[in-house]
Amino acid sequence: MVSGETDNERERSESGRELDFAPRRVKWDETVRLIREFAGVKATDRVLDIACGEGILAFEVARHCAYLAGVDISESMVALASERAIEAGAQNVSFQVGDAVNLQFADDTFDRVFCRLGIHHFPHPAEAIGEMVRTLKSPGYLIVADIVSSEDPAWREAHNRIERARDPSHHEMLSPRQVRAILNEAGLSLEAESHWQTRRRFSDWMRIVNADRQTTERTRKLLQEAAKKKSTDLDIATQGNNIEFTHRWMACRALKLN
Ligand SMILES: C[S@@+](CC[C@H](N)C(=O)[O-])C[C@H]1O[C@@H](n2cnc3c(N)ncnc32)[C@H](O)[C@@H]1O
Numbered sequence: 001m002v003s004g005e006t007d008n009e010r011e012r013s014e015s016g017r018e019l020d021f022a023p024r025r026v027k028w029d030e031t032v033r034l035i036r037e038f039a040g041v042k043a044t045d046r047v048l049d050i051a052c053g054e055g056i057l058a059f060e061v062a063r064h065c066a067y068l069a070g071v072d073i074s075e076s077m078v079a080l081a082s083e084r085a086i087e088a089g090a091q092n093v094s095f096q097v098g099d100a101v102n103l104q105f106a107d108d109t110f111d112r113v114f115c116r117l118g119i120h121h122f123p124h125p126a127e128a129i130g131e132m133v134r135t136l137k138s139p140g141y142l143i144v145a146d147i148v149s150s151e152d153p154a155w156r157e158a159h160n161r162i163e164r165a166r167d168p169s170h171h172e173m174l175s176p177r178q179v180r181a182i183l184n185e186a187g188l189s190l191e192a193e194s195h196w197q198t199r200r201r202f203s204d205w206m207r208i209v210n211a212d213r214q215t216t217e218r219t220r221k222l223l224q225e226a227a228k229k230k231s232t233d234l235d236i237a238t239q240g241n242n243i244e245f246t247h248r249w250m251a252c253r254a255l256k257l258n
Helices: 006-014 026-037 056-062 075-088 125-133 153-166 176-185 202-208 213-229
Strands: 019-024 048-052 067-072 093-097 110-117 135-149 188-200 238-239 243-257
Touching: 026 048, 026 056, 026 110, 026 135, 026 188, 048 056, 048 125, 048 153, 056 067, 056 075, 056 093, 056 110, 067 075, 075 093, 110 125, 125 135, 125 176, 153 213, 176 188, 176 243, 188 202, 202 213, 202 243, 213 238, 213 243
Parallel strands: 019 188, 048 067, 048 110, 067 093, 110 135
Antiparallel strands: 135 243, 188 243, 238 243
């Protein structure tokens, strides 16, 4: 159960929405398949993947849809994704450089728009969601999947401080309620949510961002302090220099109707 969500869950269950609120522990590598299944991708779908990175989710989804366009602000990520597409002989994908808040696509173009692990990088998440919604057909689905933080502002700030120490491109991890509010304000109808957790080992987590020694030690110190003070909901376990903690994920499938 995600802390602080009990009343909200009950409320939503009563409104008859499809729910999966008991967060399962899943392996990191399983998350893309989970998100693709949750999205209900159809073979005829034209799909957009925002902040696609090197295309980890994009290639998973592209195997199940008609066409997929990936957009990322980083030229090197787009080059990597494009190389992978050529290597894999993927004919139904194309990748381009672009900013989530200014997409070069016409209104009502896509059946599904995805954004995995993008929202927490955006300084203006509501604007980015607005752009994604603009490019969606009606009916069409926005699927947002990201790591979320606590509903408690102090815990959330402590958590975001740790994430920023590790990766300066991290802007802000939102809480589940904040994500729901942005989707509602964008005029979408939240059709389903899924919650799960991934357990992370500190050394693996730092390796992903190629952290130098100074960054590694600063981040380690913040995690150790947070463990002592119990100032986050990361379930931090420390043993010497080994640290493990939990990332809480939330995926939302939201419908555009007009
Ligand atoms: C953690 S990676 C996620 C990549 C991919 N979605 C995945 O799930 O593997 C975050 C990506 O967001 C991209 N990004 C950050 N700000 C962006 C923006 N304003 N517009 C588009 N992409 C952005 C980064 O370049 C990076 O590739």
